[in-house]
Each structure stands twice: as C-alpha cells, then as structure tokens.
Amino acid sequence: MPHTEDALLLASHIGKQFGGLSALDDVSLHIRRGEIYGLIGPNGAGKTTLFNVITGLYQPSAGGFQFNGMHYESGKPHLLAQAGIARTFQNIRLFANLTALENVMIGRHVRTRAGVFGALLRDRGTRKEEHAITVRARELLRYVGIEKPAQTLAKHLSYGEQRRLEIARALATEPLLLALDEPAAGMNASETENLKTLLKTIRTSGVTVLLIEHDVKLIMGLCDRVAVLDYGKKIAEGAPEEVRKDPAVIAAYLGGGGD
Ligand SMILES: Nc1ncnc2c1ncn2[C@@H]1O[C@H](COP(=O)(O)OP(=O)(O)O)[C@@H](O)[C@H]1O
Numbered sequence: 001m002p003h004t005e006d007a008l009l010l011a012s013h014i015g016k017q018f019g020g021l022s023a024l025d026d027v028s029l030h031i032r033r034g035e036i037y038g039l040i041g042p043n044g045a046g047k048t049t050l051f052n053v054i055t056g057l058y059q060p061s062a063g064g065f066q067f068n069g070m071h072y073e074s075g076k077p078h079l080l081a082q083a084g085i086a087r088t089f090q091n092i093r094l095f096a097n098l099t100a101l102e103n104v105m106i107g108r109h110v111r112t113r114a115g116v117f118g119a120l121l122r123d124r125g126t127r128k129e130e131h132a133i134t135v136r137a138r139e140l141l142r143y144v145g146i147e148k149p150a151q152t153l154a155k156h157l158s159y160g161e162q163r164r165l166e167i168a169r170a171l172a173t174e175p176l177l178l179a180l181d182e183p184a185a186g187m188n189a190s191e192t193e194n195l196k197t198l199l200k201t202i203r204t205s206g207v208t209v210l211l212i213e214h215d216v217k218l219i220m221g222l223c224d225r226v227a228v229l230d231y232g233k234k235i236a237e238g239a240p241e242e243v244r245k246d247p248a249v250i251a252a253y254l255g256g257g258g259d
C-alpha cells in the first residue's frame, strides 16, 4: 500500500466482473491531491468501468477505495458526489432542452442547503440562494469559456461547447476530484488545445483531475502521472515519459490496434 497522506483517491485491488468477463482485475491506483492523473488504454480496457466504480455507479466485485480519507465499497453516487467527486460522461449527458445556464445551476444544487426540492418550494431563503446560484453558474460558464451562449439550449451548442458545459456543471458541485471520460473525443484541434488550457487552469485552482483519454498525445502533454489499463489490468503507471517507453504499453497499443 503506498503512502496515503497525499492520496485523494486510493483504489485497492478493484475487480469488476460482468458475467464471465473480467472488466477490471486487481486494479490499484493512487491519485495525489492537485495532480492531473491520466488513464489510458485501448478500447474495452476497463477505463469507463473504473470510473463507474469510483463514482458509485457500479459496485466492484472485489476491492474498494478510499476517497478523501473515507473508505467505500458499495455504489452510492449521491454520497460520492457529496464527498467531492464530479464526473463527465463519455457520451455527453446534458439536459438538452434546458439552457446552458440552467444545466450548470442543476449541478450547483448538490452543494446548496435547499437542494432541488427546496428550489421548487421557493421560500425567501431559497430565492436568495437561487440568486447566488445563478451568479456562480454564470461565473462558471465564463470560466470554461462559454459565457455568451448562457441562454442557448444545450442541444444547440456546438460539440466542443457541450463538452465544456459538462465540465462547468461538474465544477458547480465544487468537487475535490473532477473525473473526465474522454472529454476531447470529437473535438477539433483548436477545441482540444482550449480544453488543455482549461484543464491546466483547473489544476492550478487546486482541483484534482482524473482524465480518461483516447488522445495519447493530449495525455502525455498534460498529465503529471499516467496509468495504463489493458484487458482490465493495470500494466503501467508513472510519469508520462516513463510510461511512453514501457514495452508493455507499446505492445498493448501496437498489438491492440491503438485507441
Ligand atoms: N454494463 C456492462 N455490462 C456488461 N459488460 C460491460 C458493461 N460495461 C462495460 N462492459 C464491458 O467491460 C469491458 C470494459 O469496458 P469499458 O470500461 O467501457 O472500457 P473502456 O472505457 O476502456 O473502453 C468491455 O469488454 C465492455 O464490453
């Protein structure tokens, strides 16, 4: 077991079976506070499954994890959200018929006294809180670079804007850990460059980032440390330049046809 003082997330021997398929097999990892930690691997390697375990969507078949000093074994997404994990999804999940601003405001309700039900009742305290939420949501839209289309329905935003909106919504929960599942998928080169800058800004703000990415170049240029999954097993972990040279990693990518 590694030293735990600087660990925000410490996953220990996680396994996840789907019928006869072992999607995760004895995966342990150690994410330090304040770093960008990359998770790469060929398609089907188990990256999203690992996200689903640590965000509480899936119950692991073996092992467990510690987040911010608390131990978890079973799936409780709302508890992990409250504990400070926020995520985006590989397939964008926004409220298509709500505005960009409203999508961020919904994220914000995780952190407020009244919560979503209070917002429906709208007593005086709630209205005051609602105003603060709107102000903060606008700030977050500005932060991710989509302030202008605040009143645009999510479905009418460009792909890159929708990805940024998902990040703004996740940040609205004031997470300790922001987990992003292939945020650059489908982005063009300039959108990817903007995303890179945004993720660096987020790291500077003190939020730890867990990044699943397809785009190995992006991962290598951005992450402090990287883990590589292949067929549900962690085959390498370390600084990007070490991992890049690792023969097992090269074999996984070349052998598996890349990702
Ligand atoms: N809910 C599920 N039910 C059954 N099999 C699943 C489920 N989710 C993922 N898998 C399988 O687990 C393996 C890992 O998938 P996934 O975690 O999505 O990989 P990655 O994100 O690295 O591409 C794949 O073989 C996939 O088909």
Ligand SMILES: [Mg+2]
Pocket: 047, 048, 049, 090
């Ligand atoms: Mg995936």
